[in-house]
Amino acid sequence: MIQKRGMLAAISFAALLQTACSVGEAVTPPTSHESQVPSPTRSTETEGTAVHRPQPQTARYAKPLSSTSIQLPAEPADPRHLTAEATFVQKGGLASDEVELVLLSREAFAGTVEALEQESVRSIEAHDITRYVRNVIDRGLTSDMRLSSFSCGVSVCMGSVQKGSEFAMNWSIAQLEDDALQFHAVAQTMEKMGGVYENRFVFSTNPELRNFVGPLSQ
Numbered sequence: 001m002i003q004k005r006g007m008l009a010a011i012s013f014a015a016l017l018q019t020a021c022s023v024g025e026a027v028t029p030p031t032s033h034e035s036q037v038p039s040p041t042r043s044t045e046t047e048g049t050a051v052h053r054p055q056p057q058t059a060r061y062a063k064p065l066s067s068t069s070i071q072l073p074a075e076p077a078d079p080r081h082l083t084a085e086a087t088f089v090q091k092g093g094l095a096s097d098e099v100e101l102v103l104l105s106r107e108a109f110a111g112t113v114e115a116l117e118q119e120s121v122r123s124i125e126a127h128d129i130t131r132y133v134r135n136v137i138d139r140g141l142t143s144d145m146r147l148s149s150f151s152c153g154v155s156v157c158m159g160s161v162q163k164g165s166e167f168a169m170n171w172s173i174a175q176l177e178d179d180a181l182q183f184h185a186v187a188q189t190m191e192k193m194g195g196v197y198e199n200r201f202v203f204s205t206n207p208e209l210r211n212f213v214g215p216l217s218q
Helices: 096-103 106-120 124-140
Strands: 002-005 040-043 093-095 145-152 156-163 184-193 196-204 211-213
Touching: 093 096, 093 184, 093 196, 096 106, 096 184, 096 196, 096 211, 106 124, 106 145, 106 156, 124 145, 124 156, 184 211
Parallel strands: 002 040, 093 211
Antiparallel strands: 002 184, 145 156, 156 196, 184 196
């Protein structure tokens, strides 16, 4: 399931995302043999508080978007950010539509992670953040999980966790954060691919980017 937590600048994300194909109508969750990408849900965090955040809300399901290649900007919107992460960054938070778009396409997600990884090795700050957060996540994974892809920019991290059995409905990458580095504006989707279950995620490590910006897709 895609889960999101954070607060919009203009619109509260306390409500659950409706399906991409049917406004206002939840779709029955897929059976164990079906491979569907659930629709995003969002949970909020208390305004002005970085530590005490509620757990992700119950998810609803939606059909996956078609595979789409993400067109990265020629130059970062903010020179502090790497080009691959700049597409997600807006003033005050992460761009909701861009986060949803990349999470719901395996190809777009893999391409963006690869681009971010290639850039991060040339940035001392991004390289250090990637190494630190990777260690935090690795320590929190159970023995049946593995971090299959991962990279960070100076403010945004993204990657995927895989396991051989279904993830718990309330499992979230946010559960693995530590006190030294909080995960903000966490968004994730869970999908079954053959005999492997994958959780793809995007989140911010920057307290200035703790919310989601922009309307939900309908």
